[in-house]
Amino acid sequence: MGSAETDVINRLVQWAGEQAQVRAMLLTSTRARPDAVLDRLSDYDVIVAVTDVQPFVTDDAWVRWYGPPLVMFRDTFSEDGIATYTRLVLYEDGTKIDYSIWPVEILDSVRGRSRLPDELDTGYRVLLDKDGRTAGFAAPTYTAYIPRKPAEAEFLALVEEFWWETSYVAKNLWRDEIFNARYSAEVVMRFELLRPMLEWYIETLHDWSLRPGVLGKGFKKLLRPEIWARVEATFAGSGIDENWTALFAMCDLFRTVASAVADNLGYTYPLDLDRRMSDYLRGIRALPPPVSAERNIGSPAAGDTDTGSAQGRL
Numbered sequence: 001m002g003s004a005e006t007d008v009i010n011r012l013v014q015w016a017g018e019q020a021q022v023r024a025m026l027l028t029s030t031r032a033r034p035d036a037v038l039d040r041l042s043d044y045d046v047i048v049a050v051t052d053v054q055p056f057v058t059d060d061a062w063v064r065w066y067g068p069p070l071v072m073f074r075d076t077f078s079e080d081g082i083a084t085y086t087r088l089v090l091y092e093d094g095t096k097i098d099y100s101i102w103p104v105e106i107l108d109s110v111r112g113r114s115r116l117p118d119e120l121d122t123g124y125r126v127l128l129d130k131d132g133r134t135a136g137f138a139a140p141t142y143t144a145y146i147p148r149k150p151a152e153a154e155f156l157a158l159v160e161e162f163w164w165e166t167s168y169v170a171k172n173l174w175r176d177e178i179f180n181a182r183y184s185a186e187v188v189m190r191f192e193l194l195r196p197m198l199e200w201y202i203e204t205l206h207d208w209s210l211r212p213g214v215l216g217k218g219f220k221k222l223l224r225p226e227i228w229a230r231v232e233a234t235f236a237g238s239g240i241d242e243n244w245t246a247l248f249a250m251c252d253l254f255r256t257v258a259s260a261v262a263d264n265l266g267y268t269y270p271l272d273l274d275r276r277m278s279d280y281l282r283g284i285r286a287l288p289p290p291v292s293a294e295r296n297i298g299s300p301a302a303g304d305t306d307t308g309s310a311q312g313r314l
Contacts, residue, residue: 005031008044008095009127015065016048016128021056023104024049025128032123033142044097047119049104049133056101057085063099068092079117080109104133111136118144122211145211147199152267155200159258159270162193163277169247170284173240181243185250190234191215194254198223198231201257204264227257244285251278 009027016025029045030036048056056062063069066089073088077100085101100119110117111133116124121144126134150158165188172181199212202222212218220228230253236246255274262269 005038008097011066012044012046012097013127017130021050021052022048022128023051023130024107024126024133026120026134027125027127028100028119029122032125032140034123035142036123041094041096044095045100046097046127047100047102047124049102049107051104053083053085053101053103056087060087063087063089066091066095066097079106079119082106104131107133114138116140116144142211143209145214146209147196147203147212149203149208149265150200152265155258155262155265155267156270158193158197160273162189162197162254162258163273165189165193166247166251166277166281169243170281173243173247174284174287175290176240178238178240178243185243185247189250194234194250197254197258197261200261204261227253230256247281251281 012025016022024047026032026047026049027045028047030042031038031044036042050056060072060074063072068091070090070092072090073086075086075088077084077086079102082103082105084103084106087099087101088096089099090096110120115121116138120137121140121142123140123142124137126137129135165184168184169181169189172178172184195216198216198219202210202212202219210222212222219231223231230249234246234250234253236242251274255269259269261267
């Protein structure tokens with residue numbers, strides 16, 4: 001599945017060379033890093049610098065130059081206040097090319113800077129440059145996307161939000177509302193709160209100099225085996241009891257790593273908040289099941305709303 005890297009790169013360069021509006025092409029991210037660990041499913045992240053973005057944005061037919069797409073995702077970003085566009089394409093042969101369409105003016109603004117944009121600082125290779133616009137580019141430092149040390153207020157706010165979110169999990173597990181419970185546990189607690197705390201924990205072990213990878217990609221390799229085993233214990237299936245067990249496992253893990261981060265940064269972990277909320281969660285779990293007569297089937301529980309906001313998850 002997928003083609004050999006040399007073949008894909010050569011085809012990219014040939015295609016770009018034949019397009020008059022394409023003035024430069026840069027390979028970025030994993031495949032541009034000297035320390036990269038690649039496999040057959042690794043993406044090709046490519047910046048395509050063009051004189052006019054509109055033909056590449058208004059009609060996606062151009063992505064078929066490589067072959068038939070299996071699926072495609074579109075998005076819009078900004079660099080130096082200038083709009084950029086992505087076309088992430090998975091082709092039928094298994095090759096995935098993530099195109100970033102940049103106006104050439106961005107390359108001109110980058111030339112001569114001492115600090116590269118993050119997308120380039122994470123690693124880049126110039127595949128094609130018809131006008132010499134990249135000649136003055138600084139070398140990548142490979143320090144982009146390294147988590148920074150949180151200020152104490154930021155750290156404490158994340159801890160408080162974590163324990164706040166546990167109340168939603170507990171409430172919905174008690175109600176046998178597994179869909180809502182898993183949203184709070186998996187989307188909010190795991191990825192928005194536990195993940196950055198684990199990143200900070202990893203950085204305390206590596207002097208704040210490591211890139212943990214997107215969405216916890218490198219956690220299994222970077223965490224000590226005993227900590228990773230505790231991460232695995234936070235995953236659960238669809239059963240209510242096993243989700244309660246996973247919730248308490250996540251709380252225990254969070255307490256361990258957050259306390260270690262606090263110690264490293266000279267902060268105080270709010271143990272009293274932890275104890276109060278842990279007691280609250282145990283109390284909810286010990287409650288008898290809700291009586292069905294307390295609510296009408298198909299209607300929100302008392303105090304619930306359907307606003308789609310955080311308040312709507314009460």
